[in-house]
Amino acid sequence: MATRTQTRQSNRSTSSRGSSRGDQSENRSSSENRSSESRSAFSWGENAGPLLGAALAGVAIGFAANYGRKALMQGMEAAAGDWDEILAAEHDMALAIFDKMLATDETQTFKRKMLLMKLTHALDKHAHQEEMVVYPALREANQTTDADQLEGEHGYIKTYIYELNEMGPASPTWLEKVREFRGLVSRHAHMEEEEAFPTFKQALTPEQNARITSLVNRDGFWMA
Ligand SMILES: [Fe+2]
Numbered sequence: 724m725a726t727r728t729q730t731r732q733s734n735r736s737t738s739s740r741g742s743s744r745g746d747q748s749e750n751r752s753s754s755e756n757r758s759s760e761s762r763s764a765f766s767w768g769e770n771a772g773p774l775l776g777a778a779l780a781g782v783a784i785g786f787a788a789n790y791g792r793k794a795l796m797q798g799m800e801a802a803a804g805d806w807d808e809i810l811a812a813e814h815d816m817a818l819a820i821f822d823k824m825l826a827t828d829e830t831q832t833f834k835r836k837m838l839l840m841k842l843t844h845a846l847d848k849h850a851h852q853e854e855m856v857v858y859p860a861l862r863e864a865n866q867t868t869d870a871d872q873l874e875g876e877h878g879y880i881k882t883y884i885y886e887l888n889e890m891g892p893a894s895p896t897w898l899e900k901v902r903e904f905r906g907l908v909s910r911h912a913h914m915e916e917e918e919a920f921p922t923f924k925q926a927l928t929p930e931q932n933a934r935i936t937s938l939v940n941r942d943g944f945w946m947a
């Protein structure tokens with residue numbers, strides 16, 4: 724029976740600071756100047772209040788929107804099950820982006836750029852979850868060789884991203900590079916899903932398993 728991955732292988736505000744400085748008398752002693760200078764560093768002027776309030780409100784709205792987006796994205800993943808199932812679903816998502824990239828031609832440079840950005844974000848978040856939670860836990864469970872090999876491969880994944888960015892989406896060898904890159908990610912995912920993760924998981928207690936899932940979800944939330 725084909726395995727899961729085998730089957731897939733197909734201000735600072737200078738203006739307000741400047742104006743408050745302009746109000747100061749040039750004849751003040753140096754100590755007065757020092758104290759007004761330190762005050763002016765935090766002086767926003769009389770008209771800055773509403774602007775500052777609006778800016779803070781904007782930041783708050785942005786934070787809330789981002790928090791909601793993260794909750795939505797990570798909530799979808801949290802519903803996917805245990806940590807290894809979450810990571811396997813992310814492997815599938817990344818491989819699906821690769822397939823879209825491989826279906827482009829050299830005239831579709833904008834689409835290629837967008838897909839590479841999407842892939843970079845997905846792989847970055849995924850690698851962070853593994854490197855900050857799963858691989859350290861593998862080492863703790865005496866699977867250091869697996870963890871080191873897998874973490875080393877993440878370095879080559881970043882190298883492919885660097886090379887694709889450097890060559891540009893119109894390069895005649897772009898598709899070939901993406902195909903090689905997909906091959907590495909597919910083999911890497913296969914080793915995780917079929918060897919390293921099952922070996923690790925079968926030795927975990929239900930509590931330990933739940934703890935790893937919680938940590939992966941938490942890390943993924945901040946990286947989403
Ligand atoms: Fe990995």
Ligand SMILES: [Fe+2]
Nearest residue numbers: 810853912915
């Ligand atoms: Fe992975």
